[in-house]
Amino acid sequence: MRKLTDIRDQPRAPKSLRLGLALVATLTLFLALAASAQAATYSFTKVADSTRDNFNPFRFTCASINNRGDIAFKAGRTSADGLNSFDGIYRVNANGTLTTIVEDPERKRFGFIGNFPSMNDLGDVSFAVNLAKNDGQAILLGNVGKLTTIATTKKEFNFFGFDTSVNNSREVAFKAELDPQFDFAEGLFSGSGSKITTHYLSSSDASLDGQPARFGGNDSRPSINNLGQIAFDETVQPNFNAGIFIGRQGSFRTISAPETDRQVREPTLNDAGTAAFETSFFDENGQFVTAIVTGNGGALTTVVDTNGPFGFFGFRPPSLNNNGDVAFVGIPDDFQSTGIFVGPDPVADRVIATGETLDGATVTNLSFCEEGLNDAGQLAFIAELADPDSFDPRTAVFRATPAQ
Secondary structure, three states, X not given: OOOOOOHHHOOOOOHHHHHHHHHHHHHHHHHHHHHHOOOOOEEEEEEEEOOOOOOEOOOOOOEEEOOOOOEEXXXXXXXXXOOOEEEEEXXXXXXXXXXXXXXOOOOOOEEEEOOOXXXXXXXXXXXXXXXXXXXOEEEEEEEOOEEEEEEEOOOOEEEEOOOOEEOOOOOEEEEEEEOHHHOOOXXXXXXXXXXXXXXXXXXXXXXXXXXXXXXXXXXXXXXXXXXXXXXXXXXXXXXXXXXXXXXXXXEEEEEEOOOOOEEEOOOEEOOOOXXXXXXXXXXXXXXXXXXXXXXXXXXXXXXXXXXXXXXXXXXXOOEEOOOOOEEXXXXXXXXXXXXXXXXXXXXXXXXXXXXXXXXXXXXXXEEOOOOOEOOOOOEEEEEEEEOOOOOOOEEEEEEEEEOO
8 A cells, every 4th residue: 555645744844945946936937927928920022112112101091911821012113203192992912912002103193092091811902092183983893914893883873991801702891871872871781893782871761670760970991701791880760879789781780789978980801790899988986998809699799998908099900810819009007009810918918119120221111901810810911111221111911920
């Protein structure tokens, strides 16, 4: 029979040795905790650079990434006269080649190109434009050497909300106001180039959770998934409180119910029907809180809020992939930096932040938008950079890939 030995029966080590062992154990624990608090590990690939690729460093806006790893973005270039500039939509393919989706150096076709291109997994990019010579507006879908007109104000529309969303079926969702002959009704629409589908109008009732309801109408960005479901923020008449809803062609359900004391911003939607969005409200202690949440019709799940170590979030919606992962721009409570994060811990979940070094330069500003995260966990973002040996401004587009 084996004898169980009590540790108290063992001879004790000298006090100096015991103190040394305790110190080693404490140091080991400290190092383990420090390692767990390190920022998430990513490798960064520069895909476009204002200096290298002849872009205007002040004309970059948003970047979108698809599941192939292609990145679409809006940027500007300087005209041949050296004085003026023109904008374009570009796509850097996963293999590093640069494709021009649209640009108009002589401004013969477009007066303004929308800031927030949406891209599907096929590399199709949707965006809105003001046409040249005050000829109205259009929603376009572009790929290599081809532009498809989805809708224009030359027909039934008066103007468009300029933020669009496209899915893998090449269906583009957008909001718009109809011409005066249709009483300026606002609504949600989609199309792929052949016909326009009307999903709701502010002038008529829709079905919301099985009951008649009428939306107020606005120009915010909708989000369409690969099943054709469309998520959007809207006010509901007669009180005009705002909520988040999902559906299509007149039949919708509630993601976040309209409340008098809650504000919501436009959502992003994944293929599971889950939406991510930013919301603001007063909590039970009377504290004003801003939170990034997800929901699919039940209770909302808080990803991060300003009750924790963050003081503010970015001006664009959070990005949501089909795995349920969320990425967002955040400013920690000390307001000393701005970063891109993939969770509520400002250190462990940090991807990149201002003040850090990237491509041999210091990051001074970051732009990250609602289609900046793909299903592989890769992120696309735009960084303004301060080179140590140059006073010339530089801006670059990056792909961040998580360590395996």
